[in-house]
Amino acid sequence: MPKFESIKQLEKYRGKLLSSRKPPQVLVCGGPGCLPMGSEEVAAAFKSQMKKRGLKGKVVLKESGCQGMCAKAVKLMLRPQEITYQHITAEDVPLIVEETLMNGRIVDKFCYQEPDGAIKAHKSKVPFYQGQLPIVLSRMDLIDPGSLDDYLAAGGYQAVQKVFGGMKPDEVIDAMERSGLRGRGGGGFPTGRKWRLCREVPGEVKYIICNGDEGDPGAFMDRAVMEGDPHAVLEGMIIGGFAIGANQGFIYVRHEYPLAVKRLNQAIEQVRKVGLLGANILGSGFGFDIKISKGAGAFVCGEETALIASMEGQIGEPHPRPPYPAVEGLWGKPTVINNVETWANVAAIMNNGPEWYAGIGTENSKGTKVFSLVGAVNNTGLVEVPMGTTLKQMVFELGGGIRGGGEFKAVQTGGPSGGCIPKQFLDLPVDYDSLQSVGSIMGSGGMIVMDEHSCMVDVARYFMSFLHDESCGKCTPCREGTGQLLEILTAITKGEGRPEHLPLMEELCATMRDASLCGLGQSAVNPVLSTIKYFRKEYEAHINQKKCPALVCRALLKYTVDPETCTGCLACVRECPANAIHGEAAEPQDIDQELCVKCGMCQAVCKFDAVKVES
Amino acid sequence: MTNQQKLDKILTRYEGGSADLIPVLQDIQDEFHYLPKDELKVVAGRLAVPLTQVYSVATFFKMFSLEPKGKHQIRVCLGTACHLRGGQRLVEAVARRLEVQPGRTTADLQFSLETVGCLGSCAQAPLMMVDDKYFGRMAVDKVAKVLKPLKK
Numbered sequence: 001m002p003k004f005e006s007i008k009q010l011e012k013y014r015g016k017l018l019s020s021r022k023p024p025q026v027l028v029c030g031g032p033g034c035l036p037m038g039s040e041e042v043a044a045a046f047k048s049q050m051k052k053r054g055l056k057g058k059v060v061l062k063e064s065g066c067q068g069m070c071a072k073a074v075k076l077m078l079r080p081q082e083i084t085y086q087h088i089t090a091e092d093v094p095l096i097v098e099e100t101l102m103n104g105r106i107v108d109k110f111c112y113q114e115p116d117g118a119i120k121a122h123k124s125k126v127p128f129y130q131g132q133l134p135i136v137l138s139r140m141d142l143i144d145p146g147s148l149d150d151y152l153a154a155g156g157y158q159a160v161q162k163v164f165g166g167m168k169p170d171e172v173i174d175a176m177e178r179s180g181l182r183g184r185g186g187g188g189f190p191t192g193r194k195w196r197l198c199r200e201v202p203g204e205v206k207y208i209i210c211n212g213d214e215g216d217p218g219a220f221m222d223r224a225v226m227e228g229d230p231h232a233v234l235e236g237m238i239i240g241g242f243a244i245g246a247n248q249g250f251i252y253v254r255h256e257y258p259l260a261v262k263r264l265n266q267a268i269e270q271v272r273k274v275g276l277l278g279a280n281i282l283g284s285g286f287g288f289d290i291k292i293s294k295g296a297g298a299f300v301c302g303e304e305t306a307l308i309a310s311m312e313g314q315i316g317e318p319h320p321r322p323p324y325p326a327v328e329g330l331w332g333k334p335t336v337i338n339n340v341e342t343w344a345n346v347a348a349i350m351n352n353g354p355e356w357y358a359g360i361g362t363e364n365s366k367g368t369k370v371f372s373l374v375g376a377v378n379n380t381g382l383v384e385v386p387m388g389t390t391l392k393q394m395v396f397e398l399g400g401g402i403r404g405g406g407e408f409k410a411v412q413t414g415g416p417s418g419g420c421i422p423k424q425f426l427d428l429p430v431d432y433d434s435l436q437s438v439g440s441i442m443g444s445g446g447m448i449v450m451d452e453h454s455c456m457v458d459v460a461r462y463f464m465s466f467l468h469d470e471s472c473g474k475c476t477p478c479r480e481g482t483g484q485l486l487e488i489l490t491a492i493t494k495g496e497g498r499p500e501h502l503p504l505m506e507e508l509c510a511t512m513r514d515a516s517l518c519g520l521g522q523s524a525v526n527p528v529l530s531t532i533k534y535f536r537k538e539y540e541a542h543i544n545q546k547k548c549p550a551l552v553c554r555a556l557l558k559y560t561v562d563p564e565t566c567t568g569c570l571a572c573v574r575e576c577p578a579n580a581i582h583g584e585a586a587e588p589q590d591i592d593q594e595l596c597v598k599c600g601m602c603q604a605v606c607k608f609d610a611v612k613v614e615s
Numbered sequence: 616m617t618n619q620q621k622l623d624k625i626l627t628r629y630e631g632g633s634a635d636l637i638p639v640l641q642d643i644q645d646e647f648h649y650l651p652k653d654e655l656k657v658v659a660g661r662l663a664v665p666l667t668q669v670y671s672v673a674t675f676f677k678m679f680s681l682e683p684k685g686k687h688q689i690r691v692c693l694g695t696a697c698h699l700r701g702g703q704r705l706v707e708a709v710a711r712r713l714e715v716q717p718g719r720t721t722a723d724l725q726f727s728l729e730t731v732g733c734l735g736s737c738a739q740a741p742l743m744m745v746d747d748k749y750f751g752r753m754a755v756d757k758v759a760k761v762l763k764p765l766k767k
Contacts, residue, residue: 298676
């Protein structure tokens with residue numbers, strides 16, 4: 001690949017790519033959902049089968065980013081027909097090569113099937129994809145994330161061309177402001193305004209940072225984007241650097257995401273080589289470079305001032321704001337920090353215009369949002385929908401309803417800083433303001449669906465345990481507050497709760513919300529307050545009747561073996577850590593209640609559904 | 616290569632300021648699987664940061680360990696989706712099979728067991744990782760099969 005010294009050279013190269021012959025493609029999903037289900041083995045099987053059948057060079061094999069419907073891993077996309085296959089294992093590959101690649105026939109058993117039995121082979125016919133509007137995820141099942149050619153052929157770096165082809169920095173910022181894009185990390189601060197603030201601060205040296213420290217448990221949007229379309233992030237940052245007047249950018253990625261680090265490094269090397277990073281980009285006179293900074297494992301570093309502290313070699317403790325990083329950030333210099341998804345939206349806004357973007361979404365929340373839709377839904381996965389899509393659409397249309405035909409109970413948004421939203425708000429259009437109005441937050445896009453098997457007191461205790469562990473300890477309200485809340489919540493789940501605990505927690509939450517230094521402590525109260533508000537009856541069942549209706553809180557459970565169904569296979573006996581299960585082989589077993597630690601291992605391994613639990 | 620040589624090799628990759636502290640410690644952690652005390656003293660000297668700052672950073676962040684880690688890193692995810700789908704039970708099953716508590720390393724330095732806030736494959740909960748390999752949709756009765764190839 002040549003080094004591009006002008007926009008013309010880049011355009012000419014792109015023209016050459018687009019005019020070259022395009023053979024059919026097999027894209028094996030290598031996203032966060034398919035990787036743990038054996039996508040590498042599937043890709044290897046395709047490679048050897050295609051060689052064996054003489055398809056090498058006639059069909060192109062690629063590993064793509066996340067294709068979205070993780071529940072159906074491993075996923076395949078066959079182009080140009082846009083056929084999507086699901087639940088593929090290495091053993092299925094010879095049949096797919098024979099039938100679909102060689103003979104052009106669709107194999108029904110690999111296609112999505114509607115509840116009424118209808119077969120949907122093409123992506124455009126699958127309900128999971130029909131309700132979506134992919135902008136950030138638009139190239140996920142189209143390109144090989146390791147290929148710059150693929151990104152260029154899909155229109156990549158056209159926004160850089162447009163900006164460097166005659167736009168002034170102020171015009172870029174203007175466009176960002178008019179687009180209405182707000183920070184996708186969860187804060188929701190208008191991106192254009194942040195850029196303008198930073199641009200207007202006097203100073204020669206400025207920085208931009210991409211926040212890829214995705215720490216919310218239950219969320220993997222940014223991981224999928226960094227791994228599946230790394231150039232989109234770089235392109236946004238180059239434009240941001242130009243607009244703000246920064247010559248150096250950083251991407252802060254958590255160390256738990258090694259593949260994201262690898263793909264980003266690879267992408268940076270590629271664009272350095274062709275001159276899209278470095279001095280005098282495309283002959284514009286503007287120079288810009290990007291470095292990767294790896295996180296070291298601290299949730300609080302998602303907070304921007306803590307992130308900056310850790311980049312400077314300090315522990316990740318937040319600082320009071322103001323001064324905001326846009327005024328005084330990394331090494332005291334004006335710094336713009338935006339989240340991965342925010343950066344990945346920039347090029348699309350430049351290409352299609354701010355009015356196009358502002359035409360999507362609701363009055364105060366423009367564009368689309370990527371969510372990781374997980375938990376108790378049938379179609380778990382990554383989705384991108386216009387702002388304003390209702391929770392009901394997300395859970396029941398895209399998500400395909402509750403797994404196992406169960407009852408919807410709540411949806412948790414915003415990670416540990418968010419809240420649990422109950423059934424009566426299913427018609428709520430999802431945007432920044434509406435989520436806040438019901439006591440949760442948008443957050444970075446985690447959306448965890450819960451059914452009747454989730455205990456809301458346990459959920460609150462889980463988040464508080466996470467937050468207490470991750471609190472940096474600098475300010476007292478957060479450090480001590482999370483500890484006290486955890487102690488009370490733990491007592492309630494053990495059946496040691498008292499009626500006065502509920503008002504006590506509410507009082508404690510009010511103090512933490514007002515007095516904590518950073519967002520971690522201020523919003524740590526949301527999981528507690530939202531569950532008390534909407535699921536008070538569950539708290540009362542734990543406190544007054546010493547019962548856990550969802551059958552989750554161990555101390556309140558009783559496990560027994562049903563002698564009618566037990567076959568005496570002894571699987572439970574082998575798994576029981578307390579040696580509490582006794583009986584002869586091939587005879588019904590009995591659980592010694594004195595010894596039982598109520599871990600539920602016996603129930604988890606019983607193949608005959610003979611272990612019963614009650615509260 | 617001696618420890619000193621390994622450390623020198625790491626330090627030559629950096630310019631030598633306090634901003635390099637975390638990247639240097641990350642490289643040492645990757646190379647040695649923990650942060651040896653003597654090496655930390657050298658780092659403090661070469662980067663011109665107080666040893667107290669090195670210690671505070673080394674103990675603040677989760678990826679650093681002041682004790683030697685095992686040959687195999689077993690990480691069980693306790694993210695929200697995994698928690699709801701039996702992650703805690705999975706940790707207990709792994710701990711029982713390896714005879715080691717979460718956060719600790721086996722006496723023969725073969726296995727370190729850790730719990731993680733989120734591994735980012737939430738759609739396949741519950742999830743665990745053995746070194747660099749992910750195992751999705753885990754269950755208590757699959758644990759033995761996952762660990763078997765590692766046990767000699």
